Amino acid sequence: MLAELVLSASLSVPGLPGPESRADYRMQVRLLPDSTMVRGAIEIVFLPAFPADTLWLHLYPNAYRDPSTAFAADEAAWGNYDFAMAGDDEHGWIALNGWTLDGRSVKPFVEETLAFIPLDSTAMPGDTLVLAGWFDVRVPVIWSRMGHDGDHYEMSQWYPKMCVLDGEGWHLGRYRSEGEFYSDYGSYDVTIRVPDGFVTAATGDADSVWFSDDSTCRFERWRASNVHDFAWAADPDFVLEEHNFMYPEALGGGAVRIHLAVRERDLDDWSEVGAWVDSTLLYCGEWFGAYPYGDLWVVQSSTWGGMEYPQLVLVGRFDPPFYRYFEMVVMHEVGHQWFYGMLGNDEVDEAWLDEGMNSYAEIRYFERKYGVRGNMTSLPGWISDASDADGSSASYVGMAAAGEEVPVISTSTDAAGGRYDYGALYYSKPALFMRMLENQMGTALFDSVMREYAGRFAFHHPRTDDFRAVAEEVSGRSLQAEFDTWLRSTASADVRVEGISLSGDSTFVTLGADVPLPAVLDLEVSRPGESRMERVSVEPGRSTVVAVPGRWRRATVDPETRYPDRAPWNNSLPPSGTIRPLVYPCDRPSRFNTWLLPVPGWADGSWEAGLYGLSRSASLRSGGPLQVSGVWRQPLEGGRAGVFGLELEVAASRSRRASEYLTWRTWMGYGREHSTISISRNLSGVLPSDPAVSMWVSGSLESVSDTAVSGGGRFTPGRGMVFSAGASRWSSGFSGSAFLSLRASGCPAWKDEEWASLELECSLASFSLPGAPETRLFAGRSWGVTPLQYLFRPGGGLSEGGPAGWLLPPDGPLSPSEHYFVESGPAMPGYGRHPGGGSIGVGLGGTVHMPSVPVSLFADAGWVENSTRELSEDDLLADAGVALDLGLVRAWFPAWVSDPLPGEDEWDFRWRIALSLFMLPVQLF
Numbered sequence: 001m002l003a004e005l006v007l008s009a010s011l012s013v014p015g016l017p018g019p020e021s022r023a024d025y026r027m028q029v030r031l032l033p034d035s036t037m038v039r040g041a042i043e044i045v046f047l048p049a050f051p052a053d054t055l056w057l058h059l060y061p062n063a064y065r066d067p068s069t070a071f072a073a074d075e076a077a078w079g080n081y082d083f084a085m086a087g088d089d090e091h092g093w094i095a096l097n098g099w100t101l102d103g104r105s106v107k108p109f110v111e112e113t114l115a116f117i118p119l120d121s122t123a124m125p126g127d128t129l130v131l132a133g134w135f136d137v138r139v140p141v142i143w144s145r146m147g148h149d150g151d152h153y154e155m156s157q158w159y160p161k162m163c164v165l166d167g168e169g170w171h172l173g174r175y176r177s178e179g180e181f182y183s184d185y186g187s188y189d190v191t192i193r194v195p196d197g198f199v200t201a202a203t204g205d206a207d208s209v210w211f212s213d214d215s216t217c218r219f220e221r222w223r224a225s226n227v228h229d230f231a232w233a234a235d236p237d238f239v240l241e242e243h244n245f246m247y248p249e250a251l252g253g254g255a256v257r258i259h260l261a262v263r264e265r266d267l268d269d270w271s272e273v274g275a276w277v278d279s280t281l282l283y284c285g286e287w288f289g290a291y292p293y294g295d296l297w298v299v300q301s302s303t304w305g306g307m308e309y310p311q312l313v314l315v316g317r318f319d320p321p322f323y324r325y326f327e328m329v330v331m332h333e334v335g336h337q338w339f340y341g342m343l344g345n346d347e348v349d350e351a352w353l354d355e356g357m358n359s360y361a362e363i364r365y366f367e368r369k370y371g372v373r374g375n376m377t378s379l380p381g382w383i384s385d386a387s388d389a390d391g392s393s394a395s396y397v398g399m400a401a402a403g404e405e406v407p408v409i410s411t412s413t414d415a416a417g418g419r420y421d422y423g424a425l426y427y428s429k430p431a432l433f434m435r436m437l438e439n440q441m442g443t444a445l446f447d448s449v450m451r452e453y454a455g456r457f458a459f460h461h462p463r464t465d466d467f468r469a470v471a472e473e474v475s476g477r478s479l480q481a482e483f484d485t486w487l488r489s490t491a492s493a494d495v496r497v498e499g500i501s502l503s504g505d506s507t508f509v510t511l512g513a514d515v516p517l518p519a520v521l522d523l524e525v526s527r528p529g530e531s532r533m534e535r536v537s538v539e540p541g542r543s544t545v546v547a548v549p550g551r552w553r554r555a556t557v558d559p560e561t562r563y564p565d566r567a568p569w570n571n572s573l574p575p576s577g578t579i580r581p582l583v584y585p586c587d588r589p590s591r592f593n594t595w596l597l598p599v600p601g602w603a604d605g606s607w608e609a610g611l612y613g614l615s616r617s618a619s620l621r622s623g624g625p626l627q628v629s630g631v632w633r634q635p636l637e638g639g640r641a642g643v644f645g646l647e648l649e650v651a652a653s654r655s656r657r658a659s660e661y662l663t664w665r666t667w668m669g670y671g672r673e674h675s676t677i678s679i680s681r682n683l684s685g686v687l688p689s690d691p692a693v694s695m696w697v698s699g700s701l702e703s704v705s706d707t708a709v710s711g712g713g714r715f716t717p718g719r720g721m722v723f724s725a726g727a728s729r730w731s732s733g734f735s736g737s738a739f740l741s742l743r744a745s746g747c748p749a750w751k752d753e754e755w756a757s758l759e760l761e762c763s764l765a766s767f768s769l770p771g772a773p774e775t776r777l778f779a780g781r782s783w784g785v786t787p788l789q790y791l792f793r794p795g796g797g798l799s800e801g802g803p804a805g806w807l808l809p810p811d812g813p814l815s816p817s818e819h820y821f822v823e824s825g826p827a828m829p830g831y832g833r834h835p836g837g838g839s840i841g842v843g844l845g846g847t848v849h850m851p852s853v854p855v856s857l858f859a860d861a862g863w864v865e866n867s868t869r870e871l872s873e874d875d876l877l878a879d880a881g882v883a884l885d886l887g888l889v890r891a892w893f894p895a896w897v898s899d900p901l902p903g904e905d906e907w908d909f910r911w912r913i914a915l916s917l918f919m920l921p922v923q924l925f
């Protein structure tokens with residue numbers, strides 16, 4: 001009998017809500033800002049829908065307990081040691097005491113972010129279990145979601161919370177750096193006590209407020225029902241702004257009280273947020289059904305992203321100029337009130353159901369509000385036409401190009417530490433999948449599907465197969481193949497226009513379709529000032545010829561990015577492209593985007609006109625097929641040669657772990673000709689902290705005929721072939737990172753002489769102790785009369801061969817060899833200006849990073865044999881100074897050098913800007 005009952009309960013029918021457990025909470029909690037604690041009493045009434053021998057609770061705040069937690073390991077795997085190095089006062093935890101079950105004392109066994117309580121007898125569906133106890137939460141600083149920033153508190157995933165018990169058993173997801181949550185529905189009755197002066201916001205509605213006898217504390221009683229979580233925030237600087245949103249009669253005519261909780265000083269920045277929330281409530285209401293609660297809180301977060309909780313979203317303002325990012329985050333988090341809030345998805349095992357559907361809603365919001373093109377930017381279309389769908393396409397293209405995707409239906413916490421691209425997999429690809437379904441069914445039918453799905457599963461836990469079953473029922477067609485292909489496999493598709501021809505009064509468009517399933521696509525034909533849209537069907541592995549009435553010039557398949565296409569740049573014939581000033585480099589992967597940047601310069605006593613151009617569909621390292629860049633510079637005075645050059649890069653092979661690139665570069669001017677072909681191969685682990693190896697081989701043909709133009713002494717006149725090869729390896733772990741690089745160059749004939757040079761660098765950065773020195777050992781040797789730009793040099797200057805050399809003048813205050821260098825190789829920042837000229841060099845450098853400020857102290861000493869005359873007679877060079885750490889870039893101020901250049905003092909103001917090779921996937925030379 002029991003077995004039958006269990007079997008029938010767990011075999012719920014796809015498309016209908018099955019039995020679900022329920023958890024109702026009563027809490028009385030108190031915020032103690034002096035000790036950053038929250039103390040509370042809790043009573044949980046748990047109604048299991050399935051038999052249980054044990055009760056399981058989430059204790060999420062324990063993720064922040066110490067560096068041994070799963071969350072901490074994820075952070076370290078990502079290469080982020082901030083949490084590992086944090087002090088105890090920045091950690092957080094939750095402790096339980098005095099717990100009872102149905103009035104009898106019990107002991108919860110704590111396993112990091114989980115706790116379990118064994119039951120004396122099996123609890124059965126229909127039973128009511130009352131769990132009660134005390135809890136203390138130490139609120140950490142904000143590491144991912146919950147935390148405090150001074151007196152600002154964001155209390156999410158903060159209380160002992162029942163795990164979900166469903167037909168699959170208990171869902172015991174731990175708090176990880178990636179992946180979200182899954183909880184049962186219930187009601188919440190929470191009394192929050194805060195020192196008077198704190199302004200609070202929480203899930204639900206504060207239906208009564210009173211004060212302590214001495215008026216120093218305020219009590220607020222918040223209630224919410226049909227929600228699966230409870231979050232709150234408190235900040236003495238919050239001011240509340242409220243307004244009512246009214247649904248039109250067709251959507252029930254209900255009112256929603258919208259509350260914004262914003263720090264007073266930021267109110268101006270938030271002036272449009274209320275209107276964005278209104279638009280979201282209206283649009284999502286029309287598409288998926290009206291917002292079902294009476295209140296919605298939009299709360300300012302101390303972080304720059306957003307996070308959704310039932311009836312409350314936290315949003316940090318991050319507003320890149322001319323980009324609608326802030327609006328996107330507000331819409332996205334409010335959109336989660338449908339996909340997550342009222343449709344209580346399992347965000348761990350089916351993250352696409354909330355993130356993918358919500359991203360679909362987000363794209364639709366921007367298209368409806370601002371049009372299909374350019375909806376993510378307020379710039380005029382001739383500068384940028386970035387749209388939200390382009391973002392999803394670009395992200396999906398990068399993932400598909402890497403070829404190491406996992407299926408969309410996968411455990412999302414496995415993405416922790418960067419094992420795969422969480423955003424592309426759970427947001428972008430499923431958003432395009434939803435747009436594909438919408439196109440196949442037509443918008444009206446698809447909207448019926450979505451309204452039926454949302455209505456039937458409101459306040460339940462729909463699974464992927466529930467959505468499929470509703471979609472099949474409403475549309476009357478089988479979608480099993482679509483769901484299996486796009487969500488349960490990593491199959492991909494490429495549609496393209498293979499030909500366009502005119503015959504009589506018709507245009508014939510040939511479509512190629514490397515698609516796993518038949519697909520319905522949009523085909524746009526256009527001529528200047530006019531276009532026409534057709535809907536066409538394509539079959540796997542077959543070309544389709546479409547006849548369109550009229551004579552058209554261009555054909556574009558899937559012009560509005562409604563299909564998951566791994567190579568959207570071949571969707572147009574003739575290929576489509578744009579030319580824009582390089583102001584706003586947001587790619588649209590479905591065309592070749594060309595940017596032209598005017599770069600006037602000053603070099604060698606003359607003003608120059610300059611133009612830098614870059615053309616690509618998606619950036620090469622995020623999936624694009626090729627990248628072309630070029631430069632042209634022309635002195636405005638005098639008749640000297642300018643510079644022009646071209647660079648072409650293609651990906652020979654690509655994956656998340658190993659990519660090969662082919663580069664061809666040719667450059668002429670300033671009396672110099674230079675042509676290079678190089679091959680590079682990068683190996684990177686699945687985790688960013690895994691060891692990475694980069695190898696490259698390049699050959700170049702060089703000719704230098706006039707050194708005077710480029711400042712004298714910088715190039716040795718002559719002609720020759722230069723071969724360079726190098727390898728570098730770096731790795732990092734919990735205790736530090738190590739970097740080893742080797743670079744060799746040589747030329748069989750340069751000014752009738754042969755030369756070669758070799759450089760080696762070994763670097764060790766220690767993270768285990770704040771303030772521990774990062775050490776670096778460098779050595780080099782050169783043979784023959786080596787041209788200075790190839791010589792082993794304690795300056796370590798940035799080579800002029802790459803784009804930096806195209807953009808920056810060869811001499812003067814912006815010259816790469818004077819002020820910029822790569823933080824690798826035998827660099828001694830104090831000697832940036834003068835190549836060492838030695839044939840043997842060896843040195844040691846050390847950097848000490850100051851705790852908690854982005855400042856470091858450095859010192860180097862190096863020995864150079866055969867110094868050039870510009871350096872002093874002493875062979876040993878030394879320098880010391882202060883550096884400012886700015887992420888990828890470090891600004892160095894070598895205040896002291898042992899051997900100053902003529903006209904300089906030992907103590908002097910000098911500056912250098914260094915690029916860190918640790919972070920760069922590309923070779924800079």
Ligand SMILES: [Zn+2]
Binds near residue numbers: 332
């Ligand atoms: Zn989201």
